[in-house]
Amino acid sequence: MCGIIGYIGTKQTQNILTAGLKKLEYRGYDSVGIAVHDGESVHVRKTEGRLSDLDSQVKESPVAGTVGIGHTRWATHGRPSNENSHPHTDSQKEFAVVHNGIIENYLQIKKDLIEKGYKFQSETDSEVISHLFSDLFDGNMVSTIQKVVRELEGAYALGIVSQYEPEKLYAVRQDSPLIIGAGEEENLISSDIPAVLEYTRDVYILNDGEMAVITPEEVTLLGVDSGNSIQREIFKVNWDMEQAEKNGYDHFMLKEIFEQPKALEKTMTGRLNKEAKQVEFEELNWTHEQIKNWNKISIVACGTAYHAGLIGKHVIEELTRIPVEVEVASEFRYRNPIIDEKTLVIVVSQSGETADTLAALRQSQHLGAHVLAITNVVGSSIAREADEVILTMAGPEIAVASTKAYTTQVLSFYLLGIYLSEAKGTLNDEFKEQLVEAITAIPEKIEEILEHTKGIQWYGESIKDADSVFFLGRGADHAVSLEGSLKLKEISYIHSEAYAAGELKHGTLALIEEGTPVVALMTQEAVSEKMLGNIKEVKARGAQVLGIAVEGDMKIWDYVDETCFIPAAFSILTPLLTVIPLQLIAYYTSLALGNDVDKPRNLAKSVTVE
Known part of the structure; x- marks a missing residue:
């Protein structure tokens, strides 16, 4: 590294x-x-x-x-x-x-x-x-x-x-x-x-x-x-030098957070046909028969890319009904995984050089699986060795804490899910067209969030002296909460954990005491009432709760101390929106503590060793 x-x-x-x-x-x-x-x-x-x-x-x-x-x-x-x-x-x-x-x-x-x-x-x-x-x-x-x-x-x-x-x-x-x-x-x-x-x-x-x-x-x-x-x-x-410079921002991380709308648009370009309202991947030379032959997908990654893979699992299973496993590459490579020629393995790495992920790629190919890479770096080892590659178009990411690489990886999973569903015949045309149209609107919705950061900045500054911060969510919200927690601990050095909200009564509530900051994500409509019950549980133990919900969903209002609303979107797409305030919370908390935001202690950008 x-x-x-x-x-x-x-x-x-x-x-x-x-x-x-x-x-x-x-x-x-x-x-x-x-x-x-x-x-x-x-x-x-x-x-x-x-x-x-x-x-x-x-x-x-x-x-x-x-x-x-x-x-x-x-x-x-x-x-x-x-x-x-x-x-x-x-x-x-x-x-x-x-x-x-x-x-x-x-x-x-x-x-x-x-x-x-x-x-x-x-x-x-x-x-x-x-x-x-x-x-x-x-x-x-x-x-x-x-x-x-x-x-x-x-x-x-x-x-x-x-x-x-x-x-x-x-x-x-x-x-x-x-x-x-x-x-x-x-x-x-x-x-x-x-x-x-x-x-x-x-x-x-x-x-x-x-x-x-x-x-x-x-x-x-x-x-x-x-x-x-x-x-x-x-x-x-x-790409030019400007993409690797701060361009007036105080930190690369803040610049890269604000670059996300453009990075997502670039990742869509040539793949998301707005007129035909369908997904096209020229770089994937798969036949419908080949796709139908896969009976399992394994997503393998590390760190933030692993969290993107967790969203990928939700998306692909929902859209294609193909079972998906997500594994940490450092664990995957040292066991005997059950994969074969009927398995599609998707390896995810920003740099394309992550040592454990590269080893998992080689192991998967040795076992007969077909390997797709999602990476940001053309010509990287993972890009060259995978059978096919989806290049995210995030541009150079300099800050150690990943932001735009993560969201472009998540977007790639949405596009891939729609693409696979066409071969599987699992989506009706009307819903697919609505979904494609909704994805095209995501960059603009992120810009809306980025235009109103004062409340998020205040919250980040308010938790700088906390001993611990907890993140809660259900379904896809839980996957996003893991990424929010990682961002906070990476650059603020505050102890932070993310939990599936339904697990509260299985031990986690013991950690909640008067004044404990809790960030509660409630954007998944199917489990919103259950999530609301979990928010009440932590409030009853004295937690100070920031609720993140979809604009117009006012039922959360009376049960949290602060609220951050994201623009309305399909529940399946909200992970691309909810992660933005979580990235900003981590940034502003670290800034308030006087930390080196772009270069957190003990960490480096590209993990090229075990």
Whole structure:
């Protein structure tokens, strides 16, 4: 989950590396560092803390040179410290390495190297790599890289500079993301595209088991095992820098919340035919017979994407009558799931690089299932390995707490549900047309919510000193409440839990006391009376209740302390609306507490390790 940047060209590297790390800091911000070769030797500047701490260091002691690597760290092995920061070098500073991933067998490698006399400065798994280069160097960097990676078990994306070949930059990938930006008389490596956009829109996407030898004029791709040259088409990035900048908003998260109407419209484009009032997926080459053959759907994801999958279960089962299971990828991959060629597996990941979800994809294909990916990143590992892909059109999402990626994933499930229902023949034409028309109105309804945020801001500020906050809902509202609770705990650090409201009497009521904040979602018409009874139960124990209901449903009014109304919509579609005030509550609570909204402690954006 760390961020890697590398540059080789004609310009001074120091500022290019630090600017690139600023674009990657969402991937980890426990420590940061750069290594630059000045033509004679490698110079390292690194420190615990944020990029601003490194900026101060390099201003006092700048490093000259036109080739270098940089790293921003999310700590896994070893606490955040100067010593554990990357880049790591060997004892003679002949090799400098940055690493994203986890080396699973590092303890044995470290033991063997210590027995040979190598001295370690850090607690990290990554430092073994730089010492391995020193131990295995045979005079040729390509063959040495091949020897080094044969020793490594686990996941890694590596950027390497060497005293022996200072005119070249090297990159290697295995189960961690890495791209190469191809410029004019300059080339870059990075964990993610935003860091290279200032210099080029032409990108090579490295696959697992590939390496790159990079000079200012040329990028040579090689198979790590074979050493054979690989031909690869350039991927053209079609979104601009503005999408990865704040554009006047105080935080990326707030910007991304307000971008949701546009992101949803883009995700609909080309898929939702407003005139014919039907869903069309050109990217899905499924026959009706193939769809009818699937007797089960398994949705596999992590975190926020898992919560989107819970909404997907409600939607697909309601519209198609196909049974749907939803599983956390880290659990799915370590059991023996009951799936086969009659199962459609849907994997969901914003980045397309989530390690557990990628492993679940591969396991599902091995068991004979057909795999559909819902992801935001074209060219990602999950997008490339799935049988089919639905790309969400959210654009780059920088804040660690996901917002627009979530809503575009949820929208994708609505569109997919309608699409599958046509093959299954489970929806009558009139209802399908009404549903399609109602979906097209969702972006405008979200804009209505975003035009009236003062009450939501007040509520977020009012709960900042709470010890615990509870979210309640039934049916699809419960699935949304899980996401609301996650958002709050992610960025405010307040203990928060979401419960199926019908479970209150099975233990949860013991946690409610005088003044406890409770957010109660009541938008599902079929269970609204039951939900109202649950609200009365928590009020009777002294809870301070914020009710979220559909505009015009006034029966909630007399039983809650505050009310937030969402625009009227079909009950099946309200999850796309109710999540907006929950995102804003989390944002304003975190802001009131003085937290770093975009970079919550201990978290990173893309979970590319187990």
